[in-house]
Amino acid sequence: MTQTLADMRRDYTRDGLTEAQAPDEPLALFSQWFADAVKTEQPPVEPNAMTLATVDADGRPHCRVLLLKGLDASGFTFFTNYDSAKGEQLAARPFAAMTFFWPSLERQVRIEGRVEKVSPSDSDAYFQVRPLGSRLGAWASPQSRVIADRGELENLLLQTEQRFLDQAPHCPPHWGGYRLLPERIEFWQGRSSRLHDRLNYRLDAERWVRERLAP
Helix, strand or coil: CCCCHHHCCCCCCCCCCCHHHCCCCHHHHHHHHHHHHHHHCCCCCCCCEEEEEEECCCCCEEEEEEECCEEECCEEEEEEECCCHHHHHHHHCCEEEEEEEEHHHCEEEEEEEEEEECCHHHHHHHHHCCCHHHHHHHHHCCCCCCCCCHHHHHHHHHHHHHHCCCCCCCCCCCEEEEEEEEEEEEEEECCHHHCCEEEEEEEECCEEEEEECCC
């Protein structure tokens, strides 16, 4: 290695985050930061990419990167296979955490809360606007299950294509959306000398409380 891990660092000098810049509730600030990320981040960074953390029935944590597909006053929505590992984990313990990182803006947002399934009609509405290949893949893939090789997956896709040869694939019963209902949202803005700005919003009796955390 030409550079050791201990020497890998950068100084953050782009911006700051003061209480005067922050609204009383966090979704407005998230929407503003997300719009900034859409305008600023360049491929291969996807502004709606997030790390989703769940916990299984044994208390072991699991993380993976997903794409945010919905945001409104009630929460943050993503879609997946209900029978996948993450689906089983959410069934056992319906809580999760999300982390968004936008490196060009030197910003990070952490979100924690309870997770619930969205309505079947909402899942179907999103499913119908997905590309055909993605819709077929949702039927073909036994997500998170062990398979013999790539050939098995390709055969499953071929069978699915034949099944829906004369009709558009509808939303599978094992596939749909989850909504994270936020109870805590932390906004992190990188600052020089590792003295980062951290504004934390926590839900207290249906009211958002904003507080500054030490970096």
